[in-house]
Structure formats: structure tokens, C-alpha cells
Amino acid sequence: MTTFAELGLAPDILRALDDMGYATPTPIQEQVIPLAMQGGDILGAAQTGTGKTAAFALPLIQRLLPFANTGTSPAKHPIRALILTPTRELAIQVEESVKAYCKHVPIRSLVVFGGVNINTQIPFLKAGVEILVATPGRLLDHVQNKTLMLNQVNTLVLDEADRMLDMGFMPDLKRIVELLPAQRVNMMFSATFPEEIRKLADKILNNATFIEVARNETAVTVTQVVHPVHHERKRQLLVHLVKTRDLSQVLVFTGTKLGCNRLANELNKLGIHADAIHGDKTQQERIKALDAFKAGSIRVLVATDVAARGLDIEALPFVINYDLPHNAEDYVHRIGRTGRAGAKGEAISLVSESETRYLKDIEKLLGRSIDAVIVPNFEPGVADVPAFQSREPRQSSRSPERLTEQPTQRPTERPAERPTERAPNAPAERRPQRAKPAAARDALFDAPYVQRESAIAALAPDSAQRGPKRQVAALFRTPVKPEPTKE
Ligand code: AMP
Numbered sequence: 001m002t003t004f005a006e007l008g009l010a011p012d013i014l015r016a017l018d019d020m021g022y023a024t025p026t027p028i029q030e031q032v033i034p035l036a037m038q039g040g041d042i043l044g045a046a047q048t049g050t051g052k053t054a055a056f057a058l059p060l061i062q063r064l065l066p067f068a069n070t071g072t073s074p075a076k077h078p079i080r081a082l083i084l085t086p087t088r089e090l091a092i093q094v095e096e097s098v099k100a101y102c103k104h105v106p107i108r109s110l111v112v113f114g115g116v117n118i119n120t121q122i123p124f125l126k127a128g129v130e131i132l133v134a135t136p137g138r139l140l141d142h143v144q145n146k147t148l149m150l151n152q153v154n155t156l157v158l159d160e161a162d163r164m165l166d167m168g169f170m171p172d173l174k175r176i177v178e179l180l181p182a183q184r185v186n187m188m189f190s191a192t193f194p195e196e197i198r199k200l201a202d203k204i205l206n207n208a209t210f211i212e213v214a215r216n217e218t219a220v221t222v223t224q225v226v227h228p229v230h231h232e233r234k235r236q237l238l239v240h241l242v243k244t245r246d247l248s249q250v251l252v253f254t255g256t257k258l259g260c261n262r263l264a265n266e267l268n269k270l271g272i273h274a275d276a277i278h279g280d281k282t283q284q285e286r287i288k289a290l291d292a293f294k295a296g297s298i299r300v301l302v303a304t305d306v307a308a309r310g311l312d313i314e315a316l317p318f319v320i321n322y323d324l325p326h327n328a329e330d331y332v333h334r335i336g337r338t339g340r341a342g343a344k345g346e347a348i349s350l351v352s353e354s355e356t357r358y359l360k361d362i363e364k365l366l367g368r369s370i371d372a373v374i375v376p377n378f379e380p381g382v383a384d385v386p387a388f389q390s391r392e393p394r395q396s397s398r399s400p401e402r403l404t405e406q407p408t409q410r411p412t413e414r415p416a417e418r419p420t421e422r423a424p425n426a427p428a429e430r431r432p433q434r435a436k437p438a439a440a441r442d443a444l445f446d447a448p449y450v451q452r453e454s455a456i457a458a459l460a461p462d463s464a465q466r467g468p469k470r471q472v473a474a475l476f477r478t479p480v481k482p483e484p485t486k487e
Helices: 011-020 027-037 052-067 088-101 122-127 136-145 161-166 170-179 195-204 231-244 257-269 283-295 328-335 353-366 385-394 400-405 414-422 452-459 469-477
Strands: 042-045 081-084 109-112 131-134 155-158 185-190 209-212 222-228 250-253 274-277 300-303 318-321 345-351
Touching: 011 052, 011 088, 027 042, 027 052, 027 185, 027 209, 042 052, 052 081, 052 088, 052 131, 052 155, 052 185, 081 088, 081 136, 081 170, 088 109, 088 131, 088 283, 109 122, 109 136, 122 136, 131 136, 136 170, 155 195, 161 170, 161 185, 161 195, 170 195, 185 195, 231 257, 231 345, 257 274, 257 300, 274 283, 283 300, 318 328, 328 345, 328 353, 345 353
Parallel strands: 042 185, 042 209, 081 131, 081 155, 109 131, 155 185, 222 345, 250 300, 250 318, 274 300, 318 345
Antiparallel strands: none
16 A cells, blocks of 8 residues: 555655554545646646545645745735635635645645634735635635735645536636636645536646546445435434434534525534534635534534535534435535545435436436435325414414525525625624524514424324314325525
């Protein structure tokens, strides 16, 4: 087996890897590092969890070693490497890794992202940094403010390019690339390769070597299972799984921001410590939730796809898809949060009847079926009738599924993310898109949780008390298909 030393990395970098407990390179590192150290362009097909951050960061640092210096003059620390990521969370994590790899070398790194006061970032930029990790919008804010210069960049990394495309960053990326010196090394990583990503790669990369690791394949260390369940009983099943399997750290994905908030809220009311991260949360709120989750003080972190993108939580054992993603590739991204760098993980999907079409798409993408296991007492055809009835007077015009999945008024995270990032001199932690009309607020979100088990127990002895049973059964026979708007 190849060692990091055999890849030709400098002793100071090796020491940092040793400090971090990296024993041997992962497959992507083994392939990317030697090539990138030579200055070749790379197109990497690798998802988060494969060790791709070190794959691009280590050779980049190695190539900057001749410039490493302890000088205090900002002129001695121009930006020489630019790493772009789609989300703030990923940017933070990448920079944390870069910092750790640079522990024994005098190379400075910094992360800048939107949603926080731009002025707090300026002094650090002015002091000079060699490696800048940034989200595209905020980087352009700084360019516009003339608070950074990109004329000495010799390495560009685009991380999770497909997600940047999804989030609408393509025009920003093109603008940024125009601002860079033509002579540079480029590395672009993407888990998936839609047409636009291939075009972008053609535009940016020169004679790139294509390196593919587990493309569109879920990590072999991740066990996957599907639990078919009635949509109305998903929450109970989630609680059941968390409690009976004693899950102490689980990342749960929902399709919408409102569903995300509500689920976290309800779990807390049931005594399961949970928090939510999604596009309507401020950056500070997201970081706080993530830190608490990493530290183990939050048992369940409920997240939407956009917010969870790129999260790296050491040895995360469980990912639960409370809602299946409508885009099969998101499934691969989601379950890439677990089973990372060889650790074992389990991905559990709660699948209601109306989601079977999404499951089919996922299985098609994976090229195999996922084992379906019915959890006793959570058979897919059986709904939680009393609990639904208890809600109905307040929400009588809505279908049961829409009750749990009503989107907020904003269909995607992107329009909010980008103005947040782009607005120069934005005040700290403001939420520009957050002023929601009162009508968009779902009353259920604030309503006290009705514990279904007790409701069933109370009503079960006398089914006649269930009230308009036929009416409810009719609803289940003709369910309105849930169309949760994704972030
Ligand atoms: P990434 O795919 O870059 O997000 O990395 C996923 C996780 O694997 C991170 O927690 C890294 O710190 C860790 N990691 C990366 N490379 C190695 C390695 N060679 N040995 C052990 N852990 C690693």
C-alpha cells in the first residue's frame, strides 16, 4: 500500500497528516496527489467522504511551500490558491482541513462566505493569505470592494461543481475565472457530471486528467435500507428508530425548510434533542447547530439538502431520509455524509407510497435495488388515523401529506443565498429574504405536538369514537401527491 511519504509530500506536511491520524492515502488521494504536485489539471469524479479535500489541498500546499514565509508584510502573502465551494458549511470545513494540513508550515489560509458582515473579513484579507476558501458570491463582493486581489492566483479548485451549478453559481464562476491569471493549475471536483458541468470543465481545464472514484456509487461501507411506511406515520417511525436503536447521532433529511423546522420541533417535544439547519437559518445558527451536533449535545440534526451539502461530521454513523429526494443524485450526496473515509455507516430511508417513483429513480442511478424492510407496527398501508383527525379541524382544506410538507413561499434556497452573499457591506446575520408574509406561516408549525401513541391508545378501545372514519379512509384512497418544493 502506498504511503503519503511515497507520494512525495514534504516532511512538514507528513507531520500534519500524522497529527490528524491519516495513516494511508485514500484512492482519490493516491491518484490526484502525484499528478497535481506536477501541476497537471484534474477533473475529479468524487463525492464528499472520499478524502477529496486532502487530495486537492495537499499538492496545492506542497506547491506553495517555496512561497511559505513568516513575514508580516501583506505583500509577502498574496492569494496564491483559490478554493471555491457552493456552501458556507463546506467552505468552513475545507478551510479547517487546509489549516490543519498547514499546521507546520507558514502558509496562511482564510475562509470567506456570505451571510455574515463582510467588514469582519476585510482585516484578515488585508493582512494577507496564501490560500483563500470562498463561496462565489462573497468572493465577488470582495472583488467589487477591492478588498482582495486575484492576480497572483496560481491554483484554482472548484469543489462540488455540480452543486454550484444547482445553486445557480455558474455566472459567478465564469466571472471569477475571467479575473484569474491564465497560467494556473486547475482542479475541479464533482460528484455528478451533467452536460453543463462537462462544458464548464472544457472551458476551465487544460488537458485535464480525469480521475474517477466511486462515481455515482454509494460508499461500500454504507449499509442502505428502505422502510416502507405510511406517510402519516413517518415521524413515529423515526422516533421509534431513534429510541429503540439508541441512535445517538443521526442526520435526518427533509425535503423542505418548513418540514425541517417542524420535525426538529416535534422531536424536541418528544424529548429527543434536535435542531434544524436549512437555508432560512442564519449562518450563526447553522454553525451553532452543527457544532452542537458534532459535540454530541444534539442527537438529531434535521437538514435540507442545500444546508447539509458538504457537511463532514467525523464518523457519522446514521443518515435517515425522512423524505426521499426528488433528484436521485441528491440521495448519493446525502448518504455520502455517513460511512466516510472507511468508517461504517447506515442510510435509512422512510418511504411512503407516493415516493416510490423517487425510489425507482435512485435504484436506477445506483444500478441496484435497496433492501426494503417493513418495521413491525409501521406497515405501509396503515395510517395514524386518530392523530390525523386531531389535526384536521385546524387544517381541513389540506391533504395529509401537504400538512407535513407545505413549502414556504420561497421555492429555492438560491435566490436567498445569493443576494445574501452578494450584498456588499451587509449587516451581520441578517436574513434578507426572511420577512415572510404571515399567511405563509403554517399554523401547525407552532401548534403543540399531539402525541400519537397516546391518541391511539385513548381511541383504540372504541373505534366508533374515531369519528368520520370513512371520510379519512377515502382520503387515503385518493391521496394528494406530495409535491414539496425543494430548497
Ligand atoms: P472529504 O471527502 O475530503 O470530505 O474527507 C472525508 C473525511 O475523511 C474527513 O473527515 C477527512 O479528515 C478524512 N480523511 C481524508 N483523508 C483521509 C485519510 N487518508 N485517512 C483518514 N482519514 C482521512
